[in-house]
Amino acid sequence: MKMRYKVYFVLLAIIWILAFFICLKVGAIEMSWKEFSKALIKGSDEEIVNTIIFNLRLPRLLLAALTGVALSISGLLFQALLKNPLAEPYILGISGGAGAGMMLAFATGISPILFGFSTLPLYSFLGALITIIFVYSFAGGHKNELHVNTLLLVGIALQAILSAFILFIQNILEPIDMARAFAIIMGRIPSLEWAQLSFVFFVTFLGIIPIIPLGRSLNALSLGDENALSVGISVEGMKRLIFLIASLLTGSFVAFTGIIGFVGIIVPHIARLIFGADHRRLIPVSIIGGSLFLMVSDTLARTIFSPTELPVGVLTAIIGGPFFLFLLARDGKKR
Amino acid sequence: MSGKMLELNNISFQYYTGSFSVEAELVARKSELTVIVGPNGAGKSTILKLAAGLLRPSAGKIFLEAKKLSVMSRKEIASKLAYIPSETNSVFEFTGREIVEMGRYARKAPFEPMNESDQRAIENALAMVDASELENRDFRNLSSGERQRIMLARAIAQEANWLLFDEPTVHLDIKHQIEFFKLLKKFAVSENKGLIVVTHEISIASIFADSVAVVSNGRVIRSGSREILFDKKLLFEIFGVNFEFINIHGNKVLFPQAGI
Numbered sequence: 252m253k254m255r256y257k258v259y260f261v262l263l264a265i266i267w268i269l270a271f272f273i274c275l276k277v278g279a280i281e282m283s284w285k286e287f288s289k290a291l292i293k294g295s296d297e298e299i300v301n302t303i304i305f306n307l308r309l310p311r312l313l314l315a316a317l318t319g320v321a322l323s324i325s326g327l328l329f330q331a332l333l334k335n336p337l338a339e340p341y342i343l344g345i346s347g348g349a350g351a352g353m354m355l356a357f358a359t360g361i362s363p364i365l366f367g368f369s370t371l372p373l374y375s376f377l378g379a380l381i382t383i384i385f386v387y388s389f390a391g392g393h394k395n396e397l398h399v400n401t402l403l404l405v406g407i408a409l410q411a412i413l414s415a416f417i418l419f420i421q422n423i424l425e426p427i428d429m430a431r432a433f434a435i436i437m438g439r440i441p442s443l444e445w446a447q448l449s450f451v452f453f454v455t456f457l458g459i460i461p462i463i464p465l466g467r468s469l470n471a472l473s474l475g476d477e478n479a480l481s482v483g484i485s486v487e488g489m490k491r492l493i494f495l496i497a498s499l500l501t502g503s504f505v506a507f508t509g510i511i512g513f514v515g516i517i518v519p520h521i522a523r524l525i526f527g528a529d530h531r532r533l534i535p536v537s538i539i540g541g542s543l544f545l546m547v548s549d550t551l552a553r554t555i556f557s558p559t560e561l562p563v564g565v566l567t568a569i570i571g572g573p574f575f576l577f578l579l580a581r582d583g584k585k586r
Numbered sequence: 587m588s589g590k591m592l593e594l595n596n597i598s599f600q601y602y603t604g605s606f607s608v609e610a611e612l613v614a615r616k617s618e619l620t621v622i623v624g625p626n627g628a629g630k631s632t633i634l635k636l637a638a639g640l641l642r643p644s645a646g647k648i649f650l651e652a653k654k655l656s657v658m659s660r661k662e663i664a665s666k667l668a669y670i671p672s673e674t675n676s677v678f679e680f681t682g683r684e685i686v687e688m689g690r691y692a693r694k695a696p697f698e699p700m701n702e703s704d705q706r707a708i709e710n711a712l713a714m715v716d717a718s719e720l721e722n723r724d725f726r727n728l729s730s731g732e733r734q735r736i737m738l739a740r741a742i743a744q745e746a747n748w749l750l751f752d753e754p755t756v757h758l759d760i761k762h763q764i765e766f767f768k769l770l771k772k773f774a775v776s777e778n779k780g781l782i783v784v785t786h787e788i789s790i791a792s793i794f795a796d797s798v799a800v801v802s803n804g805r806v807i808r809s810g811s812r813e814i815l816f817d818k819k820l821l822f823e824i825f826g827v828n829f830e831f832i833n834i835h836g837n838k839v840l841f842p843q844a845g846i
């Protein structure tokens with residue numbers, strides 16, 4: 252790695268650590284740095300402070316970080332596979348598919364609790380996987396005639412349809428209380444129990460580990476299927492792996508957080524501006540940058556209108572929507 | 587079958603749409619420049635992609651140095667054969683050098699870093715196509731001729747015995763076209779490479795080709811030595827244009843009659 256990138260990487264890591272502690276400290280209940288560091292090191296004398304930090308803010312912050320990782324890596328994978336910097340789980344309708352899968356399982360009652368864990372993530376994962384395959388085939392991908400612009404249109408249309416579907420089901424179930432449906436459509440980060448959080452950690456590692464050695468393959472793939480084949484990459488294998496991992500990451504997270512859009516566009520794009528296009532750098536940078544981005548976004552979402560909270564999905568859409576349009580306009584001019 | 591040939595044995599292939607099918611029989615030899623010519627839409631590029639293993643034939647066999655292409659892994663194919671498309675675009679900000687480096691991927695395990703000899707291969711390849719000054723440039727901002735040189739450097743860095751080109755000279759002016767074919771010819775002989783080139787430049791092909799395959803309507807209708815390019819009747823049938831040839835320093839050169 253070039254010297255310049257090493258310096259940037261160290262800087263990013265330092266910012267990450269600082270942001271982590273600042274995000275943990277700030278909130279509706281204020282505390283001084285002294286009080287905060289005491290609580291972290293040996294526990295505060297006031298039990299309520301310990302509860303707030305270790306049972307509310309820390310699990311929430313960690314879930315935000317992991318969600319950021321999952322969405323950024325999914326975005327990065329789709330962008331390489333589809334040769335389009337605008338591809339992302341939300342834009343492609345895959346988050347919507349996950350939400351719809353979950354809603355359907357909930358409505359039909361086919362998601363029992365097994366060993367203390369909800370099986371909803373399984374259904375959101377399946378919803379995501381089916382949506383990916385549908386969108387990809389609809390845009391001609393299975394015939395090697397992928398129309399990338401069609402792909403984005405299909406995804407956006409599907410996202411609208413699936414959101415409506417989620418609201419529709421909710422309306423049939425409980426027309427008075429639409430909160431659940433809204434929570435799926437506009438995602439927010441909850442404070443999970445530690446047992447659930449460890450499951451989320453496990454899923455994230457399960458998704459990330461197979462990606463780590465694929466930097467070169469993603470480089471070759473992002474220049475086109477033929478290009479990848481001709482330098483010795485098995486494109487079909489890569490495609491299946493990306494579909495599976497992106498639906499695992501996107502799908503299982505939607506079950507916990509609801510749909511959080513645009514993270515997968517913003518993070519890899521900024522990563523590329525600073526670190527170039529080589530995926531051997533972009534994978535670690537998207538992991539660190541993605542977690543940083545969503546930790547900060549979620550902290551903003553819960554503090555700007557304190558004591559009321561904004562769903563973080565609203566915040567990422569407000570930032571990400573215009574960002575998407577900006578990229579669309581810029582790339583449109585180039586073509 | 588021989589260790590020095592790339593053979594397409596009674597290949598047939600059909601696209602999903604079913605509108606167009608290809609049947610081909612072709613032999614290319616090492617240290618030769620094999621040229622595939624034919625009108626637009628004749629199936630030249632399809633035949634080249636079949637030979638490169640990018641498309642899988644529905645029937646027939648392809649032998650790369652006496653080994654069946656269909657049983658070889660992607661990495662194995664890539665270490666023996668490089669394919670250079672007529673145009674390569676990137677939406678991402680790769681540098682010229684990063685693209686050339688891809689030529690080395692097939693030789694590496696996932697975490698194996700690029701070593702001294704890889705760097706040397708990359709730099710030699712860049713120097714060979716006169717593209718050393720492009721190594722740190724953003725690939726997206728290069729001209730199509732410059733991009734083509736980077737792709738050629740990538741193929742050279744791949745150190746494959748076989749190089750397959752799809753219309754490599756479409757973006758080059760006449761001087762660079764001739765230089766490019768000269769380079770290919772030299773490369774074939776001095777490095778003992780087997781080269782297959784799909785091209786529309788039949789005049790230039792008639793100067794440089796060692797062997798020629800004429801493609802029309804998805805079929806290889808004639809193949810053999812360069813001499814078949816001087817079959818005026820055949821050329822008229824294929825291209826609908828009358829050709830003449832002239833003698834320059836004892837070499838026959840083909841040129842089209844423009845009807846004036």
